[in-house]
Amino acid sequence: MSHILLIHSSVHGYTQKICEYLKGKLEAQQQHVTIAPLSEVPELAKFDKVFIGASIRHGKHRPALYQFIEDHRKELESIPSGFFSVSLVARKPLKNTPQTNMYMQQFLSQSVWQPKLLQVFGGNLDYQGYGAMDRNIIRFIMWITKGPTDPNTKVEFTDWQKVDEFAQQMIEA
Helix, strand or coil: CCEEEEEEECCCCHHHHHHHHHHHHHHCCCCEEEEEEHHHCCCHHHCCEEEEEEECECCECCHHHHHHHHHHHHHHHHCCEEEEEEECHHHCHHHCCCCCCHHHHHHHHHCCCCCCEEEEEECEEEHHHCCHHHHHHHHHHHHHCCCCCCCCCEEECCCHHHHHHHHHHHHHC
16 A cells, blocks of 8 residues: 555646545555645655646646745655646647647656656636636637637546546556
């Protein structure tokens, strides 16, 4: 049994939801799991493995994510660890792998930490859950990318089987 820390950098709570789902899958496999937001991470030395999930906001991962990684690089590199990114772009088949997702590639080019275990998950589109500015920006982006633009849209683009597979990879890491 491993003691696993799942850290999330989540704006609207969807990356946290994925972490909660992962926790359930991991605990079903006799793993001990702690979930923490990026702003309240416990001491990493208490854990056997650390995984970070981060959402995309306005085309970027949050600056606090990179600062955390810089501050904890040695610890992250000394134990099994990994990273997953959550975005609406990952809803598209040609942009839903670490190799083909521009946000993952951007993360890898900007991060001092280069985790071996990587994954990309499609996010959640909930226009009613956004403020007016975000709703309009996201609707415009969806219009450009041929996604849903109805302001009542609420849809999860997450491939939960892929999340299940990532949970197994976490155990094996």
